[in-house]
Amino acid sequence: MLIIVILLGFLIGSFLNVCICRLPYNQSIIIPSSHCSICGAHLKLWDLIPVISYLLLRGSCRYCKATFSSRYLLVEIITAILFSVCFQTYGLTCLFMKAIVLTAFLLIITFIDYDHQLILDKVLLWFSGAGIVINFLTNNLDFEDMLLSSLLGGGLLFIIALVSRGGMGDGDIKFAATLGIWLTWKCLLLVLLLSFVCGGIGGLLLVLFNFKSHKDFIPFGPCMALSAFVTMLYGSEIIIWYLEMLY
Numbered sequence: 311m312l313i314i315v316i317l318l319g320f321l322i323g324s325f326l327n328v329c330i331c332r333l334p335y336n337q338s339i340i341i342p343s344s345h346c347s348i349c350g351a352h353l354k355l356w357d358l359i360p361v362i363s364y365l366l367l368r369g370s371c372r373y374c375k376a377t378f379s380s381r382y383l384l385v386e387i388i389t390a391i392l393f394s395v396c397f398q399t400y401g402l403t404c405l406f407m408k409a410i411v412l413t414a415f416l417l418i419i420t421f422i423d424y425d426h427q428l429i430l431d432k433v434l435l436w437f438s439g440a441g442i443v444i445n446f447l448t449n450n451l452d453f454e455d456m457l458l459s460s461l462l463g464g465g466l467l468f469i470i471a472l473v474s475r476g477g478m479g480d481g482d483i484k485f486a487a488t489l490g491i492w493l494t495w496k497c498l499l500l501v502l503l504l505s506f507v508c509g510g511i512g513g514l515l516l517v518l519f520n521f522k523s524h525k526d527f528i529p530f531g532p533c534m535a536l537s538a539f540v541t542m543l544y545g546s547e548i549i550i551w552y553l554e555m556l557y
Contacts, residue, residue, distance in 0.1 A: 315397040319390030320360035322414055326389060327382050330421045333430055349374035360386045381421075389417060392539065399543050404448045409542060411440055412492055416535040419485065423531030429481030434488045441491035451494065460490030463498045482530045489538050497545040504537035505530065 328339050344353045349371060356363065364383045370376060392413050400406035415437045423429050445451040451459075464487030471478035490498050513528045541548070 316390045319393035323386035323389030324360045334426045420532040420535040423529040438488050456491045459495040460487045463490040501537045501541045505533045508533040
């Protein structure tokens with residue numbers, strides 16, 4: 311079953327690449343079909359096999375030999391790895407289905423925010439809708455829980471944005487509010503705490519390894535996404551461990 315989950319991750323990762331590339335430019339993720347951005351040639355089915363096609367073609371277009379970004383391969387592999395982690399944690403359950411949907415949206419938000427410093431409203435709208443539907447279908451969180459957690463997450467970052475005078479973007483605030491639909495308020499507080507820790511460490515590493523300079527804007531969305539993934543899997547254990555440390 312794990313092999314099937316990994317293959318599913320590769321397939322979903324391929325679709326996520328389309329979303330990451332097209333959504334920031336208001337392009338449809340359906341039309342036109344996949345094509346080379348250099349020569350415009352429409353890619354055939356055998357050009358689109360996740361991971362395998364990229365490796366066989368050595369990361370280039372079959373028709374014009376233009377080089378494709380290794381990002382495509384990276385997203386497919388990361389998606390498969392994260393899906394397999396979710397499966398190992400939850401097994402084939404409703405929580406697994408919720409986890410992989412959450413993970414897919416987190417990946418879209420992460421890469422778009424890193425590339426464009428944008429967290430798109432249309433992505434958050436679909437993210438919110440999916441969370442509401444899944445929670446109602448699985449009876450995981452009721453409406454009051456979702457509302458409380460969403461207001462708490464968005465409200466806290468809104469206050470931080472006011473105090474820091476622009477240190478937090480509108481997209482980050484909306485993202486936190488959306489995560490509140492998916493997570494309990496306790497887990498959401500943990501997400502925010504881990505996000506600031508991740509932001510500090512991640513920002514330092516990006517500067518040290520010359521991915522960013524100390525003057526560059528470092529997006530906060532990827533930090534929240536990573537923290538949300540960790541909290542989804544291990545949030546309860548982390549909270550229990552922290553409370554035991556206090557008492």
